[in-house]
Amino acid sequence: MNGSIVWFTLSTRDPHALARFYEALLSWEVEEGRLTSTDTGVSGTFRVVRSGGLLGSISVEDERGVVLMVQVDDLDATLDRARVLGASAIREDFEVEGLGDANGRYRTAWMNDPGGNRIALVESAV
Numbered sequence: 001m002n003g004s005i006v007w008f009t010l011s012t013r014d015p016h017a018l019a020r021f022y023e024a025l026l027s028w029e030v031e032e033g034r035l036t037s038t039d040t041g042v043s044g045t046f047r048v049v050r051s052g053g054l055l056g057s058i059s060v061e062d063e064r065g066v067v068l069m070v071q072v073d074d075l076d077a078t079l080d081r082a083r084v085l086g087a088s089a090i091r092e093d094f095e096v097e098g099l100g101d102a103n104g105r106y107r108t109a110w111m112n113d114p115g116g117n118r119i120a121l122v123e124s125a126v
Contacts, residue, residue, distance in 0.1 A: 006122060007069035008054060011061035018058050019047050030058065067118045069108070075123035079109045082121070086114035 012018040019030040030047045047058040061067075072078040075093060083089070091110040107123045 002071060002073045004071045005054065005068050006071045007120075008049075008056035009061075009067040009069070009120075010049070010056065010058045011064050011067070012058060013060065013064075015047050015058045015060055019049075022049065022058075028052070063118065065118060067110070067120055069120040069122045072121050072123055075107050075109060075121055078121050079111065082111055082113075087111045087119075090118065 010018060010022075022028040023030055028049050030049055032047060049056040049058060079089065079093065089109060089111050091108075093107060093109045095105060095107050105124075108120050110118060110120045113119055
């Protein structure tokens with residue numbers, strides 16, 4: 001559904017320690033996952049979080065914080081509109097395998113909203 005939060009990412013320098021923290025605190029299940037970007041050549045492992053509700057991940061990022069992934073119907077149009085409204089792109093449009101729709105593929109673009117929060121726009125890649 002357009003505008004729905006479909007994934008979250010917690011950023012940290014020590015993903016193993018953060019996974020243990022949330023497992024102990026909230027009984028979240030954290031397991032290894034694999035992610036590959038066919039467009040950028042980025043691939044690797046990350047920690048998949050099963051929180052009992054929304055799925056997410058714990059990953060190593062330069063910036064700390066929470067990234068919300070929001071489903072959109074038209075990635076290009078939404079990213080263009082976000083720029084008009086004051087957002088700035090962090091990572092331009094790229095395709096990723098390992099998460100997303102039933103085929104495990106999606107297109108995404110990461111941006112900073114006008115308040116400096118990181119948001120990932122996500123469109124299913126069929």
